[in-house]
Structure formats: C-alpha cells, structure tokens
Amino acid sequence: MSVFVDLNLSYTADNNRLRALIETAAHLGFSTVAINYVFEPTTKKKQEIPAPKPISALIDHLPIVQGRSRPITVLNRLTVVMSDSSHFRPNAAEYRGFDLLAVYPTTEKLFHSACMLLDIDIIVISVTEKLPFFFKRAPVNGAVDRGVVFEVCYSAAIRDSTMRRYTIANALSLMETCKGKSVILSSAAEKALELRGPYDVINLGRLFGLSDADAKEALSSTCRSVLLHAETRKTASGIVYTRRSCQEDSPQPDLCDAPAAKRPHLAE
Amino acid sequence: MSSGWRWRDLPSGVKFCGRKFSRKKSGTAMVRVKARYLLCELNVSDRTQLLLLDDRAVLAAVKTAVARIHGDYGAALCSMRFSIKYLNAHTGIVFLRFLRRAYKLLWSALPFITSIDARGHKIPCFLNCLHVGGTIRTCQKFLVRYNTQQLHRMLPKCRNEEEKQEVRKAILNCSLTKGNNEEFHIESESEEDEEAQS
Numbered sequence: 001m002s003v004f005v006d007l008n009l010s011y012t013a014d015n016n017r018l019r020a021l022i023e024t025a026a027h028l029g030f031s032t033v034a035i036n037y038v039f040e041p042t043t044k045k046k047q048e049i050p051a052p053k054p055i056s057a058l059i060d061h062l063p064i065v066q067g068r069s070r071p072i073t074v075l076n077r078l079t080v081v082m083s084d085s086s087h088f089r090p091n092a093a094e095y096r097g098f099d100l101l102a103v104y105p106t107t108e109k110l111f112h113s114a115c116m117l118l119d120i121d122i123i124v125i126s127v128t129e130k131l132p133f134f135f136k137r138a139p140v141n142g143a144v145d146r147g148v149v150f151e152v153c154y155s156a157a158i159r160d161s162t163m164r165r166y167t168i169a170n171a172l173s174l175m176e177t178c179k180g181k182s183v184i185l186s187s188a189a190e191k192a193l194e195l196r197g198p199y200d201v202i203n204l205g206r207l208f209g210l211s212d213a214d215a216k217e218a219l220s221s222t223c224r225s226v227l228l229h230a231e232t233r234k235t236a237s238g239i240v241y242t243r244r245s246c247q248e249d250s251p252q253p254d255l256c257d258a259p260a261a262k263r264p265h266l267a268e
Numbered sequence: 269m270s271s272g273w274r275w276r277d278l279p280s281g282v283k284f285c286g287r288k289f290s291r292k293k294s295g296t297a298m299v300r301v302k303a304r305y306l307l308c309e310l311n312v313s314d315r316t317q318l319l320l321l322d323d324r325a326v327l328a329a330v331k332t333a334v335a336r337i338h339g340d341y342g343a344a345l346c347s348m349r350f351s352i353k354y355l356n357a358h359t360g361i362v363f364l365r366f367l368r369r370a371y372k373l374l375w376s377a378l379p380f381i382t383s384i385d386a387r388g389h390k391i392p393c394f395l396n397c398l399h400v401g402g403t404i405r406t407c408q409k410f411l412v413r414y415n416t417q418q419l420h421r422m423l424p425k426c427r428n429e430e431e432k433q434e435v436r437k438a439i440l441n442c443s444l445t446k447g448n449n450e451e452f453h454i455e456s457e458s459e460e461d462e463e464a465q466s
Contacts, residue, residue, distance in 0.1 A: 024311070028396055064421065158380055161336075193313060193382070197396035200379045207376050 002216070004198040005223035007034040007077065007100065007122070008153060008186035011050075017191065019059050024192040026063040026072040032227070034077040034100055036188070041080070041087040049094035052076035075099040075227075079124060082110045090119055100230045102151065108133035115139035115148065121230045122149055122184070125174055127156045127167040135177040144182045147229045149222055150174055153188035154196070154204060171208035180214035184222050303349060304371040307399040307407045308378070310360035317391045318360045323352040325386035326362055330378065337377040345370040353404060359415070362395070363407060371400075416442040 009021050018035070025033045035058075037050045055062075055074045062071035077100035080088050088103060095101055102122035105111040114123050116139055123143065126132070143150070152174070157167040174183065185205060189195045196204070198219055205215025232238035310326075312318055330350075335343040345367060353363035366374050375397065383392045398414060401407040419439045426432045 020313075027311075066421075067417065154379075158382060164380075193311070193392055193394055196379045196394060197309075197398075199397050199400075200375075200395070203372060203375045203397075204379050206372060 002220040003031045003224070004029055004219050005032045005227075006030045006186050006195070006219075007032075007075075007184060007223055007226065008036045008151065008188045009033050010188055010190045011035050011037045012190060015058060020192040021189060021195070022059055022072060022074060023063050024195050026065050028195060028197045029066040030072065030198065031065050031068065031070070032073040032075065032223070034075040036077045036079055036102075037098070038079045038081065041084075049078070051094070052078075052097045077102060077122075079104055079122075082106060082114070085110060085113060088118055088120075096234075100226070101233070106132060108136075112136075112139045115143035116146075119233060120148060121226050121233065122151050124151050124153070125170055127153050127170060128163055130166060131170045131173060135174055137177055140174075140177045144178060147182075147225065149182045149184050149226050150178065151184050151186055152208060153186055154201065155187050155189045155194040158194055158196075168207055175209035180210050180218075182222060183210070183214070183218050184226065185210075185215070185218045301349075302368045302402065304366045304368045305353065305401045305404055305407045306364040306366065306371070306375060306378075306397055307401065307411060308362045308364060308395045308397050310362060310384075310393050311396055312360065312391060312393040315360075317389070317393075319357050320386045320389055320391060321355065321357050321360075321384065322386060323355045323362075325384050326355060327352050329381055329384040330364065333381045334374055334377040337380055338373060342373065342377065346374055350374075359418075361411065363404065368402075375400075412442055 006025055009018075009025065012018055022033060035052075037052060039049050053076075055076075059074070062074065064070070065072050076098045078095060078098040079102040081104045082088055083106045089095075100122065101120045102124055103110075103114050103118060103120050104124040104126070105114045106126070111123070111133060114120065140150075152167070152171045154167065157164040185201055185208070187195050187201075201219060202212065202215045205218060206212070208215075210218060235241040310318065310321070327350075331343065331346055334346040338345075349365065349367045351365050353365050355362050378395050378397065381393075381395055383390050385391075399407055399410040401410065416439060419435055419442070423432065423435050423439075426435060
C-alpha cells in the first residue's frame with residue numbers, strides 16, 4: 001500500500017465544508033492533501049493575492065488517515081490563472097506563504113514559458129473548455145526534465161457530461177505527448193461528495209489514457225516528487241537552506257520566511 | 269499455446285496451476301466461471317439515509333452510470349453476470365459481482381455515480397472501492413479486517429466508558445473462525461457502528 005496524495009482541494013470560505021473535505025479525504029486514505037487557493041489576476045485593477053490561512057485555524061484536530069496511525073498532512077497551494085505573462089511575478093513575497101505553486105496557462109505561449117522558465121511545481125491542464133492549443137513535444141519534455149508536472153482534475157468530469165468530454169479529450173491529448181509520465185491526478189473537489197477513493201481514481205486513469213502503473217504513480221510517487229520539488233524551490237540550487245534561528249529579541253518575524261539565500265541583494 | 273495445445277491433451281487428473289482438473293466424458297475440462305467481486309463502501313453525508321437503500325436501487329444506479337459512460341456496449345457487458353451479492357444498509361457496504369473479462373471497464377464508470385434513487389428519495393452519495401477479490405470469501409475476510417479497523421478508529425471518539433467497553437468487546441469478537449458465524453460478527457459490528465453514530 002502506497003501513500004496517496006491529493007494535491008487539490010478547493011478552498012472555500014466555509015470552514016465546515018473544508019473540514020468535511022479534509023475528514024473525507026482522511027477516511028478515503030489520502031495521507032497528504034493540499035488546499036488550493038485560486039488567484040485570477042485581471043488586466044484592469046491590481047488584486048491582492050490571497051493569503052493562506054494557517055491550518056490550525058481551519059481545523060483544530062487533524063483526523064487520522066485510514067489504515068495508518070498518523071494524522072493527515074494539510075498543505076497550502078496557490079494556483080495562478082495566467083492570461084498574460086505579467087500575471088506571474090517571480091519571487092513575489094506573497095508566494096512564499098504557500099507550500100506549492102501552480103499555474104494555469106491559457107495560451108500556447110504562456111504554456112511554453114510555464115514549462116521552460118517559470119519557477120513553479122504544477123501546470124494545470126484545462127478541463128472545463130476545449131483545449132485552446134496543442135501540446136507540443138518540446139515544452140512538455142522540457143517540463144518533464146525540470147521536474148514540473150501536469151495536473152488533471154477529475155471532479156469537473158463527475159459534475160457534468162460536457163465537462164467529462166473535455167476532461168477526457170484534453171487528458172488523452174496530454175498523455176499522447178508525455179506518455180503518462182509526470183502527470184498527477186487530483187480532485188479539485190468543492191464538496192466532500194466529489195472526492196473519490198484512491199483506487200477508484202487509479203482505475204479512472206484508464207479513461208484518461210494512463211496505464212495501471214502510471215495511474216498509481218500519478219497518485220503516489222509523482223505527487224511525492226512534486227512535494228520535494230516544492231521544497232527545493234525554497235533553497236538555493238536545492239542544496240542550501242537558510243532559516244533564522246529563534247532568538248529572544250527577534251525584531252521582525254516577517255523576515256524569517258524569506259530565506260536569506262533567495263533574498264534579492266544576495267543574488268548579485 | 270502456440271503449437272495446437274488443447275486442454276484435452278493433458279492426461280486425466282493432471283495438476284495445473286495448483287488445481288486438479290478432472291475431465292468429463294466429452295473431453296472438456298471443468299473450469300469454474302470466474303468473476304470479480306468489488307467490495308465497495310457507500311459514502312453519504314447523512315448516515316441515516318443509508319437505511320433507505322435496497323439492492324435494486326444500487327443495481328439500477330450502477331446500470332445507469334455504466335450506460336451513461338460506456339453506452340450500449342457497457343450496458344451489454346453490465347447485463348452479463350452482474351449482480352449485487354450483499355448490501356449492508358447499516359454500514360453501507362456493497363458487494364458487486366462483475367464479469368471478470370470486463371470488470372475494469374465497468375469499474376471505471378462507478379466514480380460517476382453521484383446519487384442513488386431509493387424509495388422516492390434521491391440520496392447523494394459516492395462509491396468507494398475498498399477491495400477487489402476473485403471470490404466472495406476473500407472479500408469477506410477483508411471486510412472483517414476492515415470493520416475491525418473501523419472499530420479501532422471509533423475507539424478514541426467514544427464519549428463515555430460504557431461505549432468504550434462495548435467497542436472493545438466488539439473488537440475482540442471480530443474473527444472469522446467458524447463457517448457460519450461471520451454473518452453474526454458483521455451484523456454485530458454494524459450495530460456498534462450505529463451506536464457510535466447516534
């Protein structure tokens with residue numbers, strides 16, 4: 001039995017619903033979940049990037065995972081919907097509060113830059129509309145080499161028949177290009193009843209063109225590599241990690257979460 | 269199998285794959301008709317609604333979902349040897365029997381079930397597959413183990429000492445020893461379930 005991970009539970013302001021989501025995920029046997037905050041910048045006015053709520057504020061007592069003796073791990077994740085290249089600001093201080101960083105590119109050019117350049121972990125594949133561009137082999141291979149993964153969400157397919165067609169078509173065309181490797185399947189569930197058990201999702205991967213082994217990897221080991229990739233994002237070249245040790249007279253706790261290795265004046 | 273190998277070329281009583289095959293007069297080997305049993309759990313938001321379920325409602329829901337996802341081909345496969353073998357309305361456990369050749373195809377339609385119509389009520393729910401087995405017996409063994417695990421999870425949630433004692437007693441009772449006792453054990457677990465829920 002491997003460790004199953006679901007890296008996309010939609011954030012809702014309703015605390016009770018979020019708690020029900022996390023409890024259901026633990027009951028189904030997911031060891032790690034991520035709460036997804038969506039940030040959609042518009043061209044006109046400047047918007048605030050949502051700040052992640054601390055997990056302890058959401059749920060006071062984390063439920064025990066099914067079949068294990070450990071409580072579930074809950075992470076925060078930010079998805080930036082990109083329709084222009086200026087929407088993603090590298091090294092923005094607001095991004096540092098999140099454990100995982102994802103983008104949802106809407107044009108081919110942005111998809112290319114997301115695969116090759118941006119410092120992110122996950123690229124979200126559209127499931128609610130017809131694919132606006134084709135997946136080319138070069139950027140997809142580049143993303144695979146860099147350790148960036150593609151995400152297919154299945155809860156839209158459960159909700160509606162048209163969405164199901166789009167999800168399956170887009171997923172199949174992605175699998176044709178990346179051959180089932182470095183893909184993750186996640187729920188994007190808003191309600192607890194939209195989650196599915198890990199073995200059901202693995203079998204659902206057959207509809208998306210994944211083989212059994214690839215589908216299992218899409219829920220377990222690929223997700224783990226995403227989490228490790230996200231951790232190295234906070235370090236300098238994945239080697240050095242700096243953290244301010246707790247002093248008694250720490251003047252500004254805000255500075256703690258910006259690692260010294262990543263601060264701009266050190267980059268010169 | 270390439271060089272014209274046939275079952276009837278085997279000498280009578282030969283052991284193959286650890287199973288002894290006897291031959292009929294006609295020369296065909298006796299092989300059991302194989303199936304796959306899916307042990308599923310019905311997850312609902314409101315546990316009291318589970319009691320409304322009956323096996324015909326679940327059967328209809330599965331058939332509709334398969335027909336919606338896989339069309340006429342799926343519906344045809346779903347009409348062969350498909351049945352609900354067991355339904356526990358207290359714990360929400362369902363045994364589904366599928367044709368072994370096509371169980372993966374039919375299983376891939378199960379996640380798309382979002383509600384079950386039972387006795388005029390629409391119950392929003394989803395099926396979570398716990399175990400896939402080749403025989404009912406392996407599924408049953410798994411279910412006893414799984415239910416024991418559920419009781420262990422329930423133990424810290426008990427409010428008073430009396431409930432705790434009850435659950436502890438139920439955990440000790442969980443075993444699959446004698447042929448006909450399992451039914452009783454599963455039933456007793458489900459009663460415990462109800463107690464802790466209420």
